[in-house]
Amino acid sequence: MSISLSINGEHHDLDAPGDMPLLWALREVAGLTGTKYGCGIGVCGACTVHLDGAAERSCLLPVGEVGARAVTTIEGLGGTGLHPVQQAWVAADIPQCGYCQPGFVMQVADLLANNPGLGDDEIVAAVSNVCRCGTYPRMRGAIAEARAAMTAKS
Amino acid sequence: MAQPHLSRRTALGGAFGGAFTLAFPRGVAQALAGEAPVRSAEAAAGVELQPLITVLPDGRIRIAALLAEMGQGVSTAMPLILADELDADWDRVEIVPIDSTMRIPTPHDPGMLIAASSRSIRSWFSPLREVAARGRLQLAAAAAAQWGVAPGECRTARGRVIHPDGRTSLDYGALAAAAAQVALPGPVALKSPDQFTLIGKVGGRRDVPGKVTGAAIYASDVKLPGLLHASVAQGPFGAVAIASYQRAAALADPRVRDLFVIDGTTLVALAQDTWSAMKALDAAAPVFDTGPTSAPSSAAYKAALIEALDGQGRAFAVTGEAPAPNGLTVVEADYTVAFLAHATMEPMSCTAWFHEGRLEVWAPTQAVFRALDVAAQASGLAKEAVVIHQTLLGGGFGRRSEQDFVAQAVQIAMRARAPVRLQWSRAEDTKRDYYRSAYAMRCKGAVDSAGAIADYGVTIAGPSILRTRMALFDGPKAPIDPTAQNGLVPEFYRLPATRAAWVEVRPPVPVGYWRSVAHSQNLFPAESFIDELAHAAGKDPFDFRQAHVTDPRMAAVMTKLRSLSEWDGPLPPGRARGVAVVACYESYFGQVIELSVSDGEVHVHRATSVIDCGLAVQPDNIVAQVEGGTIFGLSAALYGEIEIEDGVTQQSSFSDYRVLLLPETPQMRTHVMPSTAAPGGVGETGTPCAMPATANALFALTGKRLRSLPLHKALLG
Helix, strand or coil, X not given: CEEEEEECCEEXXXXXXXXXXXXXXXXXXXXXXCCCCCCCCCCCCCCEEEECCEEEECCCCEHHHCCCCEEECCCCCCCCCCXXXXXXXXXXXXXXXXXXXXHHHHHHHHHHHHCCCCCHHHHHHCCCXXXXXXXXXXXXXXXXXXXXXXXXXX | CCCCCCCHHHHHHHHHHHHHHCCCCCCHHHHHHCCCCCCHHHHHHCEEEECCEXXXXXXXXXXXXXXXXXXCCHHHXXXXXXXXXXXXXXXXXXXXXXXXXXXXXXXXXXXXHCCCCCCHHHHHHHHHHHHHHHHHHHHHHHHHHHXXXXXXXXXXXXXXXXXXXXXXXXXXXXXXXXXXXXXXXCCCCCCCHHHCCCCCCCCCCCCHHHHHHCCCXXXXXXXXXXXXXXXXXXXXXXXXXEEECCHHHHHCCCCEEEEEEECCCEEEEEECCHHHHHHHHHHHCCEEECCCCCCCCHHHHHHHHHHHCCCCCEEXXXXXXXXXXXXXXXXXXXXXXXXXXXXXXXXXXXXXXXXXXXXXXXXXXXXXXXXXXXXXXXXXXCXXXXXXXXXXXXXXXXXXXXXXXXXXXXXXXXXXXXXXXXXXCHHHHHHCCCEECCEEEEEEEEECCCCCEEEEEEEEEECCCHHHCCHHHCCCCCCCCHHHHCCCCCCCECCCCEEEEEEECCCCCCECCCCCCHHHHHHHHHHHHHHHHHHHHCCCHHHHHHHHECCHHHHHHHHHHHHHCCCCCCCCCCCEEEEEEEEECCEEEEEEEEEEEECCEEEEEEEEEXXXXXXXXXXXXXXXXXXXXXXXXXXXXXXXXECEECCEECXXXXXXXXXXXXXXCCXXXXXXXXXXXXXXXXXXXXXXXXXXXXXXXXXXXXXXXCCECCHHXXXXX
């Protein structure tokens, strides 16, 4: 079965069953491995992608239900460069093992872009992704940095 | 005599090596572009100057990261140490992971080839520098010969040898071929710390850009032609056989290729994709036969541990003479800690491919050469026919010092005759971990009328991790397992009389190393009990520790911690502070936790930490390790508990194995003491204090002494 998807601005015809979670279709059919498998039950957030710009956990979403919504993965977030959240994450040297970080970056990028009224504390409170290395302490500052960069751009 | 280096990895790994170089991208742009560096031509042209160090003709230096990158930063720090002593141009250093065919520096002590015990830097600091110093001398000698001057008159800086005239210089790239021919004398002199150009000065981790763009390659991400995907169901602990499974139901899905059993009790599903493999295991609904022996139970084990505290045990740390009790205040307290999972973010995974008589394994292992032994044994091949490629680890914490996932992937790949990527589900990862064991401890001590410790005794009941791993620890004359005893009797306090004993109680399930190992269970009783003694003596817990500290480095850590944490400053209403200190992995560490309790939840507001880890190679990364280690310790302190009933672990994911999240993260203040002492360990040092410091703060807040972990449960109980 072939499923048509828009991923990172490109059209893909994926040979995948419709009930396969988007996570696995991205990783093992489209070959985009930046989106990670962490728990498979929508809890840890390692699989976070954007659908029409809004963060979604891709491990529970059947690929057949994505439809016409544009999928953005960590590979496509910054376009030709680094997204401000990625830049802030690099500047603060946040990742340790790094496995959860694409999910954090996607979640924070969505919260900053779509909720300009939220303060840093409210952004922090809205992130339920799991990091076992404990890289959280640097994230608050990086969120503020990314917000400043995004505000300056817009 | 060195030859122009033809990378054996290239010969074995073919074009796929590039995928792994991507794990350590040279730059964001390349990572974004997904450009796989072409290694074969370059590598053939490069010269292996010394083990781990290859000089390319254009002057780039390729340094292999000797030990596993699991987040602790050694894939930058170890090459940085080499580059400093080599006087390499750091901007022209590229870092690649090692594989099991590479030449590695001496000493070849197997214990030094594992990323564990926070020993990567402290063990390798000097050996790496000796390797690089030899390379630097070779390059200087090659230039000197070309110029007709004495090698000792030449300087080196930023990847060039500089002529005594101060004007002429030659790039390392132009000298490498001749340099590799230079025979070296015996020992070489190393830089003094004031001559370092990179150590202590260069921040930033080379692995970071790829980790925020998705370009970093973990074992779960390895791509190979015709790759198949496998997952496993291992059933409960204590399973002796698979009684039945629904083969036809699992194979009804055309994406499922095969279903078979390895290791007697591990059901394997092989499919076109991971999701189909996991679904096939569900459809197969295996029924495991647990045999006649009593089924493992964490509750029964805990009861056995507490009962064992009344037993004799084997004595250790017996010093001084127990004082007569007259005039002393005697304190007794029993403590327990729960089983803990590692819960790495990347569930266990491994990729393997048997082709053309050779076995290639892409392993997220903490120990490449141990994985080599395991892969050779599991495949029946000679070690020479096996190559282990080190991949990034999606978390280690001790879990990936085990090689069970390597043995499985190898067996599956040998049978499949195709490249196979093994991926455990999160539930499998949670249920078949090598847990940090539960333990019970009984402390008995006394303080005199002046408030000084007069007596200190402790008995621990728990397993030996080493008994099943090292013959030395499996016999009547086995030494007392350091994983049971380390840190139980602190060595930095004035303790006039000490007595300790270990009562071994065999664990019901496999147990293993967990970040900070013995300290992860022993610091909780040790530093809680010091607080209890302070309370009995009517002293402030910080005053009491400072009055008893004998080690000057620990004393300096305490002094700094007291001011940085504002221990003597006012507290917001409803908050309290607790302190704990630890000496481990040749480092000294102290921490103050400030918290409150509301609605049955513990809120940790601030964590202040001071570490003396000797010479700091990358100070900013040390801060990151301390703070990350603290979060890891806080998760265990507050919530960590694995429960096992009838051999089945009751937890299965982050939904029921709670860990600290971003909104719950305290404000952190961390200070790294300046030092030129030999480097100490960092990766695990920040973890154990969180447990007693949190319990001590809760006592200060509530007057209730919690003596069992996790504290959240103890608080509610």
